[in-house]
Amino acid sequence: MVWLHRYSKLVAASTVLLIAAGGMVTSTGSGLAVPDWPNTYGQFMFRFPFEKMVGGILYEHGHRLIASTVGFLTIVLAAWTWLREPRRWVRRLAVGALGAVILQGVLGGMTVLFYLPAPISIGHAGLAQLFFCMTISIALFTSRSWLTDRSSIDDLRLRRLTIFTTSLVYCQILIGATIRHTGAGLAIPDFPLAFGRVLPPLWTAPIALHYMHRVVALVVTIQICATAFYVWTHHRRQPQLLGPALLLVGLVALQATLGAFVVWSRLQPIVNTAHVVNGALVLATSLVLTLRTHRVKLDRLGAVDERSPLISSASALGVRS
């Protein structure tokens, strides 16, 4: 289980890299630099010459190569979990992650073939975050701290608070993805004001979307601070809750700063991508906090409610798993 946990952390870390690569594709406007899919300029993608990875191809083809690697790692993760993990719900989660990464690949291909239609591109961005959440969850559920922790935090108010926080962060990420894929990143060209005012003087769809992202960012920040304050006042002696709560405050502060620099730098690709990646880290941290507050609930699903096929057959043969 130790190695499965280490491997699942590797998959989660690779997914961060993949999100960064995807962020660079959109930030540099390279989404259609490779016009065909699944081939690359008519060649099998793994045989495309490295020296031809220039300009936008570097980002788009690089993203495809990293995505393929993450896909392969996820196949191994799903198989490994299926064979070694005694908890049925964790096994199902790993298979779900495999399904998500396959669907993600198909969405990525479709968005290229149909010239980056916003709904597919936004779906691709949204599913990337869900897949990342799955890999983070598997890494958490297979961790030593999760398996050995016997503290029973059963706080309904905190559970509701963290679920709301995580949902809110995810909604904010979807709004951000919509801004990126509809070209509304500079619909309001100044920050912190909007056209020099608190409220924009005119309202178009891109301006409204951009402004909504700013307003929701404020709500998310307040919500995260409120959640962290609740953890501080009620569960200060629980490091498994206090740690992610405090980290969340730091990450959301960094996210707001990056958001400001996205506007000030006129969508500089690296700043823009850092905003995307840090958004994913905010979501992941919020998710970890949420799952830890739900530990008692998840335990009721059963620690070993259904033996995996390999463990079952090993038991039948009298081999200790």
Place this chain on the structure above:
Amino acid sequence: MRVKDLRPALAALAPAVWLSACGGQSSSSGPPPNAQRVDESRAGRISGRVVLEGQPPANGPIKMTADPECVRQNPEGARFETIAVKDDGLENVFVYVKDGLGNYYFDVPTQPVTLDQKGCRYHPHVFGIRVGQPVEISNSDPTLHNVHAVAKANQEFNFPQPVPGMKTRRTFTRREVMVPFRCDVHNWMNAYVGVLDHPYFAVTSDGGHFELEGVPAGTYTIEAWHEKLGTQTAQVTLGEKEAKEISFTFNAASAN
């Protein structure tokens, strides 16, 4: 069957569905009822100049370091060609008859218009083409390009040209001013094509001059389009065999 395999069929089907729904005029059909041809012997001419007022902003340098081959092709560096001015005349302006032609019918040329990718730039930068006339896009660079036409009224396309010397033909099926071309590999590369269902268009060159030849008598709206400075229109009434001069004046301040 892959999704990609379905795309040409969908692309072919889409204009037909659109036309049947909107009652539009297809380029491939023959002359519409009551259509007339222009009597060349009685046609006139509209010519003129596009002038830029004020200090033109300098075109910025292009950073081509993303592709070493492009750097090699431009040893002295390259600049954007957004604002091209000679003797106060603005070049790369697409001037065309926007309205007033009525129901004249024009044969579609079969000779292709060429668009070349050379030195990691498009040549020409601005050009016009007829609905149904082929555009032949070639790659004269020792590097790869993708050719992406970001059309709205026409079918958008994006295809690879990885091998030097490749030539690909495409046609536009509907009138559209302008269709931007871009290379997503080299994000500084762009060109614009005006797609029209008549031959009365020109791109200003050599001091901002233009000429529209063989225009029948009538009252027309002439539009001048520039990629950065926007559009201007003028009304012209032309008699038989008459030659008229018009001018457009853009202000450099609006480029900032």
